[in-house]
Amino acid sequence: MKSSSSLQKRLGLGLTLGMTLLWLGATVGAWLVVQHELNEAFDSALEETAQRILPLAVLEISNREEPREAQHVATLKMHNEYLTYLVRDASGKILMQSHDANPKIFSKRPTEGFSTSQKYRLYGASALRQTLFIEIAEPLGHRREAAREALFALLLPLFLLIPVSLLGTWLFVRFSLRSVLAYRRAIEARGVGDLSPIKVARLPAEIDPVAEAVNHLLERLRNALEAERSFTANSAHELRTPLASTLAQIQRLHHEAPEGPLRVRAQKIENALRELSRLSEKLMQLAKAEGGGLLSETPQDLIPLLAHGVDEWNQHSGQRIVLQLPSQASVYSTIDPDAFGILLRNLIENALKYGATDQPVQVSLTEQAQLRVVNSGPVVPESVLEHLTERFVRGHSEISGSGLGLAIAKTIVQGVNARMKLLSPATGRQDGFEVCVWLPLAPS
Ligand SMILES: Nc1ncnc2c1ncn2[C@@H]1O[C@H](COP(=O)(O)OP(=O)(O)O)[C@@H](O)[C@H]1O
Ligand SMILES: [Mg+2]
Structure with missing residues (x-):
């Protein structure tokens, strides 16, 4: 049979996997939108900056005595530039540049509008009927970092959600199935x-x-x-x-x-x-x-029942039965007295019938309601012993019998949730037969 898998486990894994996939899908979608919007914002800033600088550059270049001379724009304070720019004429000659600008990253001839090189996003604009060009470069690394951070921020909750979902589903399913567990316990x-x-x-x-x-x-x-x-x-x-x-x-x-x-x-x-x-x-x-109906409502004291039963048999069997009772005055059990009588009768009958006739039969009861019936006689092999409690199974063919005595005893024992054990040889002996029954003690 295929081993059955737990509903708790299946639901926990399935729901968590489903949630993770949906979350990942949503993350990718959101990330694409964010990336697009970021690019638009960055581009618009780039364009705005170019449009701002251009009129100033034009003004300054036309005011120069030697307008065609390249000039680095001095900084007020040394810093790393994030945006760098060049101002050139149509032939590509540099007229002005920001102090950090590297001319190699710009194309040979000035162009207008947006373009993207391997590492930079560029924007060009012109003035004075396309005789003066400004180009601004922004390193792409910056945009990539922003996009990366957005992606990370979207993925971060997932690390928390996975264990929470697993635990949550597990607990919730367990909670929902508690009546099913109660049902199982009721059957067991x-x-x-x-x-x-x-x-x-x-x-x-x-x-x-x-x-x-x-x-x-x-x-x-x-x-x-x-x-x-x-x-x-x-x-x-x-x-x-x-x-x-x-x-x-x-x-x-x-x-x-x-x-x-x-x-x-x-x-x-x-x-x-x-x-x-x-x-x-x-x-x-x-x-x-x-x-x-093998259990009685009111607990029964086994000692008088046992003493009376043994007494009756002794009158018929010539006092062959030796009874040993606990020092305690009474042993209360939940077994029905009639059922106890039938059980005792069958065990003693067997012991007298199959035990060596010149030896006594020992019947004893402990304070823990453990009943033992022991007789002498040849040892019964283990292979025979384990089948003796089945119906119509007999060991001795010479002595007549029905094969039902031990089956009746076993049925009663099971009916009161007790335990019975057959032993041969009897405990502490070389021979004989012993039946041991642990009867249900009444809760005190
Ligand atoms: N006290 C005992 N000593 C030896 N053998 C026993 C004893 N009790 C039962 N047996 C064996 O178990 C068999 C089954 O016993 P039981 O179910 O009472 O049927 P029956 O007594 O009618 O044969 C008996 O035939 C006998 O071989
Ligand atoms: Mg019998």
Whole structure:
């Protein structure tokens, strides 16, 4: 399966990239306009300066005694000129120049209007019917610097906007998706058997139909399971009476039959019927374990329940069970007492049935509501052990059984959100079998 990518990440990157591209586009557009306007302003200044100087130059040249002599205009104070100019006649002879002017940057013959050389922007104007020309040069570097600075000023906010947009989108999406996260948590927090509808307030419109569909599905699933469960429970229940009456008939037949093959056969049928009624009993227990309601509203003290259960078994089994209780007076758990009874019955039944008959069965409960049932006997290999809790899976073929006992125990344990572990050999021993259940402690 392709690993799913985060919506937060995708939106954050996508929106930031989109914003950056748009910003760059806008910057280029704005920069082109600014550049055009700057050129116009600079050109107009150049032209204005030429028009201003020209009449003064004409006046001065015509007042000279030797008008055709070139002359540097003296400065009041030494400085680097930003604008330099030449005044020439039509043949290109220099009549006047600003003190910094370099004649090489001007063309050989004076021209009018604007022109651009590699490094300078030039403007020429004439006076006295094109006999006197003034040309002004402005280094292009200056304009380029202005354009560069404008571009930089436009780009600068982008460096701030990118992280702000990434963080902003991330936070905003996280904020908008918080109900979806709550929905996920609600699903995750559910117990195994909980098929009730999932309720989360105000999901986004895109997710709401999904949640609704999930609830429909849960409902259909719940109905299907309910039907299956009630069928199992009902059939097991319906079988009880006919089984009991047939058993009674067979027992009578057994007693009345003369010594011989007929009596043996009646005995066999009786055994088979007992087996059948045990199976129907197990099916009822399984239906109850799957039916939910395994947690009780009020916390139950496990100690009297356990003591009573063990006592009952001991009366039938010749005191084979050794019970070990915590020093604490009571251990409260949220498990339903009936469910606890079924769980205990199945574990003790197994321990008595499969454990070495000359050895005691140890049942213990800790203050942390950890129940252990330990018996001696041969070690069960790991490969067999891991499948024993499945339905109708059995290890011993000589001893009769249904293969449902551990499956019932596991269903109950899962239904109360507890944990169960099978161990063989038992802890601290070379042999035997141990079942360990961590029951849910009631919050004190
Ligand atoms: N206390 C135990 N000691 C040894 N083996 C056990 C014990 N409990 C269960 N088993 C093994 O697990 C199998 C499954 O047990 P269970 O689900 O109760 O079914 P059943 O008892 O009807 O066979 C048993 O057949 C047996 O091989
Ligand atoms: Mg069993």
